[in-house]
Amino acid sequence: MPCQDATSAVPAGTEPVFGDGADLDSYRSLLECLEAVPEPRRRCGIRHNLAVVLAFAVAAVLAGADSVTAISEWAADVPAEVLAAVGAWTDRRGRRVPPSRSTFRRVLRRLVDEAVAAAFGVWLKAQVMAGLADAAAVIVALDGKTV
Numbered sequence: 001m002p003c004q005d006a007t008s009a010v011p012a013g014t015e016p017v018f019g020d021g022a023d024l025d026s027y028r029s030l031l032e033c034l035e036a037v038p039e040p041r042r043r044c045g046i047r048h049n050l051a052v053v054l055a056f057a058v059a060a061v062l063a064g065a066d067s068v069t070a071i072s073e074w075a076a077d078v079p080a081e082v083l084a085a086v087g088a089w090t091d092r093r094g095r096r097v098p099p100s101r102s103t104f105r106r107v108l109r110r111l112v113d114e115a116v117a118a119a120f121g122v123w124l125k126a127q128v129m130a131g132l133a134d135a136a137a138v139i140v141a142l143d144g145k146t147v
Contacts, residue, residue, distance in 0.1 A: 040110035
């Protein structure tokens with residue numbers, strides 16, 4: 001994912017599309033796979049679990065986001081039930097809050113790309129094996145410079 005702050009690739013006014021409860025189960029399975037990615041941040045001051053930040057980033061990119069700004073804008077638009085299902089951080093007022101643009105930027109810069117690719121591959125394989133994705137239609141092209 002390119003770490004850029006230019007303009008969002010997601011058209012203004014475009015709402016993220018969320019389906020039924022089965023989609024929320026996919027988020028949970030994605031979170032489980034992303035738990036294997038090593039935490040690149042220092043322990044002090046972490047509000048959002050790494051797997052949660054990565055799950056938002058993966059979902060946003062699958063929805064068409066191609067920059068950190070687009071990812072953060074997409075995450076800001078998710079409904080409360082998705083924030084709860086993913087396990088987003090709860091603020092002092094008891095509201096679920098998605099990661100900020102700066103959190104996405106810091107985390108995505110420091111990631112071990114092989115670990116993320118392996119975790120995403122495990123999740124994608126599970127989706128194919130469960131019949132939720134067509135193996136013949138799953139093509140993921142990754143550019144090593146932008147991973």
